[in-house]
Amino acid sequence: MEQARQWLKKASKIAVLTGAGISAESRVPTFRGPRGMWRRLRPEDLATPGAFARDPKLVWEWYAWRRGLIAETKPNAGHRALARLEERTGEFALVTQNVDGLHDRAGSRNILKVHGDIWDVRCLECGNESREERLKFPELPPRCACGGMLRPGVVWFGEGMHAGVWDAAERAVEACDVMLVVGTSAVVYPAAGLVPLAKVAGAKVIEINLEETPFSASLDKSFRGKAGELLPELIGG
Numbered sequence: 001m002e003q004a005r006q007w008l009k010k011a012s013k014i015a016v017l018t019g020a021g022i023s024a025e026s027r028v029p030t031f032r033g034p035r036g037m038w039r040r041l042r043p044e045d046l047a048t049p050g051a052f053a054r055d056p057k058l059v060w061e062w063y064a065w066r067r068g069l070i071a072e073t074k075p076n077a078g079h080r081a082l083a084r085l086e087e088r089t090g091e092f093a094l095v096t097q098n099v100d101g102l103h104d105r106a107g108s109r110n111i112l113k114v115h116g117d118i119w120d121v122r123c124l125e126c127g128n129e130s131r132e133e134r135l136k137f138p139e140l141p142p143r144c145a146c147g148g149m150l151r152p153g154v155v156w157f158g159e160g161m162h163a164g165v166w167d168a169a170e171r172a173v174e175a176c177d178v179m180l181v182v183g184t185s186a187v188v189y190p191a192a193g194l195v196p197l198a199k200v201a202g203a204k205v206i207e208i209n210l211e212e213t214p215f216s217a218s219l220d221k222s223f224r225g226k227a228g229e230l231l232p233e234l235i236g237g
């Protein structure tokens with residue numbers, strides 16, 4: 001732990017990759033694992049463009065449920081520790097697969113949301129993108145001012161990521177001295193590919209996860225435990 005702490009202290013460029021595990025202690029359900037959402041629900045029914053085309057109401061009901069859950073949560077000690085790390089680091093990028101907005105609420109600034117944001121919506125007709133924080137809609141799927149159907153501003157399986165966001169994530173990971181990988185099962189690509197990218201580019205890579213991941217054995221440090229406990233220990237107050 002002490003060595004990892006020193007690496008972070010001395011690094012002038014840090015990149016972080018977070019996944020659902022960092023929000024688990026805020027009671028946002030994860031996708032995989034014993035209580036993960038993909039145990040009971042099928043991604044192909046809810047998180048693909050095909051699912052939305054078939055049954056937009058069902059997909060929106062799932063998103064409306066998640067938005068309601070997230071609205072009741074708040075950032076935890078792990079999110080807050082990452083915001084502090086950014087403040088003391090020269091160059092810092094927080095790449096997140098999470099769509100819950102908890103990093104924003106914890107005060108992180110340079111956030112690269114590679115899977116989008118659950119509080120954003122996009123019109124299928126006019127393409128307008130906007131922020132939509134209402135929890136109740138007059139109808140599902142909700143409608144744009146132009147009358148078109150709105151979709152959640154997230155990236156679904158089978159869709160490309162926003163090119164600008166992804167390029168910035170790759171650049172940050174390639175350039176960093178130290179990368180922290182927190183609370184991700186690291187099985188969903190291309191995001192998971194950022195972990196070996198950092199290694200190949202010569203960064204020290206530190207992982208925090210309750211469980212082992214496919215990368216654990218090949219990283220410089222891999223800690224088993226809760227993000228909300230280990231991040232404050234690693235980063236300090």
Ligand code: OAD
Pocket residue numbers: 018019020021022024025030031032033036043047097098115155156157182183184185186187188208209210211213225226227228
């Ligand atoms: P997963 O649900 O796949 O993985 C969560 C990880 O967090 C697991 O490896 C857990 O062991 C770990 N974990 C759980 N609680 C933790 C805690 N308190 N502290 C530390 N680690 C903890 O979530 P992601 O890796 O984010 O994509 O999933 C990646 C993508 O798959 C998501 O963005 C989503 C999903 O399907 C799309 O919907 C496109």
